[in-house]
Amino acid sequence: MPQKVRKAVIPAAGLGTRFLPVTSAVPKPLLPVIDRPLIFYAVAEAAAAGIHEIAMVLSPGLEAVADYFSPNGPMEEALKKRGDAERLAMLHKIHSLAEVTVLEQTEPKGLGDAVLMARAFVGDETFAVILPDDLIWSDTPAIAQLAQVAEEHGGSVVAAKRVPSEAIPNLGIIDADPLGEGVHRVQGLVEKPPFEEAPSDLAIVGRYVLTSGVFDRIKHGAAGALGEIQLTDAIAAAIGQEPLHAREFEGDHIDAGTPAGLFAANIYEARRRDDMAEVIAELGLLPD
Ligand code: G1P
Numbered sequence: 001m002p003q004k005v006r007k008a009v010i011p012a013a014g015l016g017t018r019f020l021p022v023t024s025a026v027p028k029p030l031l032p033v034i035d036r037p038l039i040f041y042a043v044a045e046a047a048a049a050g051i052h053e054i055a056m057v058l059s060p061g062l063e064a065v066a067d068y069f070s071p072n073g074p075m076e077e078a079l080k081k082r083g084d085a086e087r088l089a090m091l092h093k094i095h096s097l098a099e100v101t102v103l104e105q106t107e108p109k110g111l112g113d114a115v116l117m118a119r120a121f122v123g124d125e126t127f128a129v130i131l132p133d134d135l136i137w138s139d140t141p142a143i144a145q146l147a148q149v150a151e152e153h154g155g156s157v158v159a160a161k162r163v164p165s166e167a168i169p170n171l172g173i174i175d176a177d178p179l180g181e182g183v184h185r186v187q188g189l190v191e192k193p194p195f196e197e198a199p200s201d202l203a204i205v206g207r208y209v210l211t212s213g214v215f216d217r218i219k220h221g222a223a224g225a226l227g228e229i230q231l232t233d234a235i236a237a238a239i240g241q242e243p244l245h246a247r248e249f250e251g252d253h254i255d256a257g258t259p260a261g262l263f264a265a266n267i268y269e270a271r272r273r274d275d276m277a278e279v280i281a282e283l284g285l286l287p288d
Helices: 038-048 063-068 073-082 085-096 111-116 142-153 165-170 214-220 231-236 259-272 274-282
Strands: 007-011 053-058 099-104 127-130 134-137 156-162 172-180 183-191 202-210 244-248 252-255
Touching (some): 007 111, 038 053, 038 063, 063 099, 134 202, 134 259, 142 202, 142 244, 156 172, 156 183, 172 244, 183 231, 214 231
Parallel strands (some): 007 127
Antiparallel strands (some): 172 183, 183 244
């Protein structure tokens, strides 16, 4: 009987050079979608799925991301003095969502290596991985949709989405047989293939439910695409040994890992928020 997913790993290392100049001083995971940093959305999605134990993997120099989840005494005092209960609740919400453990990836060796840093934290449980660049708005949290498939079929599950051909060389691509209702049995995974070699247009989006066997496969795997230790390769190494499924999730996804993507995420979020309705109308943008 597959276990319930209780723990999540959020890899948030990386220098964020695509966002220069802002990332010269501000870590990418703290870049905002309106007034919430990217990392908040990842933690909130886990919490909404009932996952409250979270390990965040950071590179040295990104301590401000860890600070975001630590109590802010002076701000708390100031809000109390002013009697600003609404903002005090916002501040408390950051800390009440989850218990966050901060781990360090000392060298930028790839996503697989970042996840391996969480091995002791995870132990031998099936766990979630949430990439904070990938924002997903959905009724049922995307990671919960994957956990449901893992509960039903056992093994590991990756989130999937059909993508245009120009996106294929930047993503993990899935070779799979459809089982119906958005679930596919995975036959192969290939990280960042040239378009001509891609087995399909079904790409991995940054949500995973993985068995703990992935850690040994990361450890013993060779470097892959871009010379990095790829999570995709370690997941693919389990094919034939344990079940692996892809879930075409229900929801709207935006890759906020580029300036244009982050801008799109801001517009998307603004169209949903009542407090942005006026400016959305002024700009001639339609509400959601
Ligand atoms: C990572 C994964 C890739 C996946 C993508 C989704 O790539 O390696 O398989 O498709 O996330 O965002 P990265 O964005 O780190 O290059």
